[in-house]
Amino acid sequence: MIKISSVQLWVHDQNAAAAFYTDKLGMELRSDVTVPEMGDFRWLSVGPVGQPDTEIVLMAIPGLPVMDEETGAQVRDLMSKGFAGTVFLTTNDVQAEFEAMQARGVEFVEKPAQRPYGIDCSLRDPSGNHLRLTQLIEPK
Structure with missing residues (x-):
């Protein structure tokens, strides 16, 4: 069996991203490991409490030789529009999570709304990455 252990999101500022995902x-x-032998490459990851096998790697946009400036600019542009990736989060009570996150300063793009698959809402991280918070409905 294959399992997903980690996914990666590009971020503008790893410190700001880590604070958002943990504090907010x-x-x-x-x-949070920096590897001097690789030009101070930093592996920074967060994950949901209670899901130790799943993490989100908050990856800085690299420069040369990994990514040329034009490609980096394209990635930053897509991020600013919310199109560089989406993380889907689920909860048993989207309204309660929405209110708790709002109280911690999270700004939502869409408020919770009923959908055919459940109740969901939308937010973005400080880098512009799109996140959806969903309370799924059990199929009948």
Whole structure:
């Protein structure tokens, strides 16, 4: 069986991203390792409390030789529009999570609304990455 262990999001500022995902969304810091031998490459990841096998890697947009300036600019542009990736989060009570996150300063793009699959809302992280928070309805 294959399992997903980590996914990666590009971020403008790793410190700001880590603070958002931990302080605002309530995730926990999983790893924060800087590798000097790789040009001070930083592996920074967070994950949902109670899901130790799943993490989101908050990856800085690299420069040369990994990514040329034109490609980096395109990635930053897509991020600013919310189109560089989406993280889907689920909860048993989207309204309660929405209110708790709002109280912690999270700004939502869409408020909770009923959909055919459940109740969901939309928010973006400080880098512009799109997140959806959903309370799924059990199929009948």
